[in-house]
Amino acid sequence: MVVPVWEAKAELGEGPIWDERNQCLIWLDVKGRKLHVLSPVTEDRRTIPLSTEVGAVALRRDGGLVAATRAGFAYLDAQTGGLAPICDPERHLPGNRFNDGNCDPGGRFIAGSMDDCERQPTGNVYALEPSGEVCHLFGRFVVCNGPAFSPGGDRLYFSDSVERTILAFDYDVEFAAATNPRCFARFSSDDGFPDGLTVDAEGGLWVAHWDGWRVTRFLPDGTIDQVIPMPVPRPTRCAFGGPELKDLFVTSARIGLSPGALAEAPLSGALFRASPGTTGLPAHRFNG
Numbered sequence: 001m002v003v004p005v006w007e008a009k010a011e012l013g014e015g016p017i018w019d020e021r022n023q024c025l026i027w028l029d030v031k032g033r034k035l036h037v038l039s040p041v042t043e044d045r046r047t048i049p050l051s052t053e054v055g056a057v058a059l060r061r062d063g064g065l066v067a068a069t070r071a072g073f074a075y076l077d078a079q080t081g082g083l084a085p086i087c088d089p090e091r092h093l094p095g096n097r098f099n100d101g102n103c104d105p106g107g108r109f110i111a112g113s114m115d116d117c118e119r120q121p122t123g124n125v126y127a128l129e130p131s132g133e134v135c136h137l138f139g140r141f142v143v144c145n146g147p148a149f150s151p152g153g154d155r156l157y158f159s160d161s162v163e164r165t166i167l168a169f170d171y172d173v174e175f176a177a178a179t180n181p182r183c184f185a186r187f188s189s190d191d192g193f194p195d196g197l198t199v200d201a202e203g204g205l206w207v208a209h210w211d212g213w214r215v216t217r218f219l220p221d222g223t224i225d226q227v228i229p230m231p232v233p234r235p236t237r238c239a240f241g242g243p244e245l246k247d248l249f250v251t252s253a254r255i256g257l258s259p260g261a262l263a264e265a266p267l268s269g270a271l272f273r274a275s276p277g278t279t280g281l282p283a284h285r286f287n288g
Helices: 259-264
Strands: 003-006 013-019 024-029 034-039 044-049 054-059 065-069 072-076 083-087 096-103 109-115 123-128 134-141 144-149 155-160 165-172 177-186 193-199 205-210 214-218 224-229 235-241 247-252 271-274
Touching: 003 034, 013 054, 013 096, 024 054, 024 235, 024 247, 054 109, 065 083, 065 096, 065 109, 096 144, 109 134, 109 144, 123 144, 134 177, 155 177, 155 193, 165 193, 205 247, 214 235
Parallel strands: 013 235, 054 096, 144 193, 193 235
Antiparallel strands: 003 271, 013 024, 013 247, 024 034, 034 044, 054 065, 065 072, 072 083, 096 109, 109 123, 123 134, 144 155, 155 165, 165 177, 193 205, 205 214, 205 235, 214 224, 235 247, 247 271
8 A cells, every 4th residue: 555655746756765873764856956854753854945956865874965966966964955066077968967876885876867858868877986086887878767786786777767678787896887788677658667766675676657657566587576556657766764674665756747637646746655565775875
């Protein structure tokens, strides 16, 4: 059963991440320029305005957040919303913004960009090292979503959303090298578009279907194992949370939906919770 836990009416809800130290869920409204923080046990909710669009955040080893923003990588103060720039590897691509990201098991922040108009293959995936150095992993995509990493860290999953394809790469954690890309799953037009990804403790890959009204769990061999229908057409990304990491939180979007579509799915832009029967993994933290 899927239940709404925060009817935030987010324009583009994204980037949920569970902070196990503080027992709270952090998530974003990218286009609304907001950071939301939910403590499920106390039901405390906070919304922090942001000065720019932030596509993804990750927890830092010693506290705080690292962010992928319209203007590159930055440290983010979750109390004030203040941003301290680190670097912008795409200063030469003013039409791009960062869209999604996740930490690898080695403590790097891996984040991908996109053409904000969703037309040109100018999106790239980068690794931000704890030192502040940035290296380019792969690119030439219109919209980059993911990544997510297998429990052992040797496989990287990536959503090539516009092409309706999920790719799997071999991943070398020591050197941040993604090689041997191959098709893991391909979506039909009825499936919508593969959006955000997360991996559970058994290695199952959870995928949010933009314009697909559902979330799907794939086994490591690409077999569909479970489908969770959603009450909104545009779920965007999942994250496991709660005291035992057994709750699946799902963000959603209302951006671009017609008045008729919003009347059919008035909860669009809400944060949801499901109990899928599997357990998640603690979020990797950025070592910088």
